[in-house]
Amino acid sequence: MLLCMALLTALPILAVFAYIFIPSAEVWQHLVATVLTDYLLNTLYLSLGVGLGVLLLGVPLAWLCSMCEFPGRAWFEWSLLLPLAMPAYIIAYTYTGMLDFTGPVQTSLRSLTGWGYGDYWFPNIRSLAGAMLMLALVLFPYVYLLARAAFLEQSICVLEVSRTLGCNQWQSFFRVALPLARPAIITGLALALMETLADFGTVQYFGVTTFTTGIFRTWYGLGDHAAASQLAALLMSFVFILLLLEQASRRRARYYHSSSKYAQIKRIQLTGWQATGAVVFCNLTLLLGFIVPVTQLASWSLANWRTQLDSSFIILIQHSLGLAIAAAIFALLLALILGYGKRLHPGPLVSVAARLASMGYAIPGTVIAIGVLIPFAWLDTQLNHLSQTVFNTKLGLILSGSLFILLFAYNVRFLAVSLQTVEAGLGKIKPTLDNAGRSLGLSSSAVLWKLHMPLMQGSLLTAVLLVFVDVLKELPTTLILRPFNFNTLAVRTYELASDERLAEAGLPALMIVATGIIPVVLLSRSISRSRAGGSTV
């Protein structure tokens, strides 16, 4: 049953994999001789750069905001999550608009100094480094979010013991808190990296050739589906191995907290240059990752809102919200079943199936969409055949032509987010609790409902809200799979931007961000409250 569900979710991925046995040696020779090295190296550099970026931003910020005290901490604590509401392709549009050679920054620089083209050096935002920066700025909240939750959930006793054993505050961070938070940090890093690998909008806009752009070019430009699928399969294998390695590396270690004695955190009071440094660091991150791009979007919207704001705009918002809510709930249920099932029946088969099912996060949305269409279109054809022979009527495309397929595709794409978060939550609950519950006569599902769910409320909410925000920002899958006359904010933004009308795309883009802020704020507040030892427990 469990295996079936995991496999069903993995079906689209397997459908794409099915192409790999079709030989396409000639195209491969061409790829190897020309562009493959570029795809590989750029993807590698991009992943390394973004990975390093999200760690260097996410972990220190999480530590500062959860364990230290400095002016504005309470405000930064939640506002640092805001970049999560910013789709990577939109932040790329805004920075390009500002920093391009023909943008306002360089233009005023030239008019101030009288320089012309070639007279001065200015970093080119449309570059590999630019793409790293853009992605790191909007993806670091994954690490920040999970690391902060981990720091907050750590029993203070462990930290106190480390202090009595002679660690100073910073040593106890590096030697106790950080290793204990490692699974959470790695999960955050994995999410950020998978999102990086799946990114198409940003790299394409910047003209950086990666695996993702290569898959598209091979599929559509060269018209070779087999070679494109083989590229995709290569990318997926890479991710799969990474995920397995991560799992293997912590196989022997367990990260339960053996003491549940929590006390109010005594935050380290930062003063002088330390406090200044913390404030500058937090401010700068927030400014670059959120305030600057939002200001740019707002100024575009201000110039164009009259042409954009009509009655259909409200419907766009409703569609976006409705889809995101439905998909988030769907994804949570699936993650709970899979995550808990894995806990009840641990085994390599279930584990591999669950990993396979969460691979979708690293796969470009367009590939997922095609992968979902293949089995569903087939099913629809069979259903129509059946209804034709039995009832002499045609049903039409009841699966692949409806919202159902879109929701299914979102789950394939975003299951990793909900599953990882739910698993992280479950992982922190000691198995002895399950045993105690069962020995007191609870069924295994009652253990989940009555013990686990209340204990990991924070994780569950995180799972729902992360998927919500992801779906809100999602573009390629929505674009291909939505039914007739059904548009969303992301679709409207894309259409305007792809017609090179960036300024007009400002308002729908701003609305995506604004709608995304609500769950982000909710998320942030719930985590602050989730700290055990607070008023709720």
Place this chain on the structure above:
Amino acid sequence: MHLLATPFNIDNSYYLQMDSTMLKKLVLGTALFAAPLFAFAESEVNVYSSRQEQLIKPLLDKFTASSGIKVNLVTGKDDALIERLKLEGKNSPADILLTADAGRLYRTKDLGLSQAIESETLKAAIPENLRDPENQWFGLTYRARPIFYVKEKIKPIDLSTYADLADPKWKGKICVRSSDNIYNQSMLASMIASQGPEAATQWAEGFVKNLARPPEGGDRDQLKAAAAGICDLAIANTYYYGQMLAGDVAEEKAAAEKVAIFWPDQGEQARGTHINVSGATVTKAAKNKDNAVKLLEYLVGDEAQAWYAEHNQEYPVKTTVSASSLLKAWGDFKADSINLSELGKHNAQAVKIMDTVGWK
């Protein structure tokens, strides 16, 4: 399905938005026995479009107003829509596919997803090279991809042909967007069609060496870059230039005013400036074929053709309809007269050449 749809109950107008047959089908799916109760009599036509909603919706609304036929629309990227069409097979709800490029129309035909339409109205309105020889697809508007030059730096007398752009004298002087873009792929495909793959490869090799910077941004960005001094020449589609001039973004307008169009390959023997169409095809699976044909005929009618010219700065395919005053001001030009099916035929080879010569 009903469960899944609950979040949308916030507003009942959602159901009005969703096309009504789909809703009927949903009900049908859950209650098979009720099937005979529903008649699918409503007059409608279903459109998959890779032209953006805002570029096409006003015209579709006008069509509905004048004909009473409801138009249901999904927009998306051409390749993905073709893929969806293919996978949906004979059950596809789509009657019409609208695209912004002839190569894609060719591919649709090649995959056996389109059908021939015999319509005297369409034949009379559309020049022969802008439609499929077997009437499987039809061009609705066309645009050119000429050379743009910076008025202050370049004299038009120094320009002649696309081929000349590969000459080392233009080293570091040309801006063009990425070869991922279909407009560039089609441009190179047209060269392969007229001069063969070797000549096209040689040209692309020299052309790429002359680029002022690695390709980045879209067509408008190339014109802006030229205006700002990064390069002296740029390649872009005419309607982008037209929309920059006619639009209300001051910087874009100022940039566009610094450059001018040069129509390449105009000589007696020359093949003419490269053009491409936005066009449409009726799908093989079409359930509303009559309505689909009516819509196509409407789109080549005088009113629709004039609207395209005026709002999108595209050239009407119908020769009796005049272009916008802006387009007229750019002057007449000789357009490449090859049948645009050739663009689709040579697309994959064009991409290979671009990979080989390092056109990013």
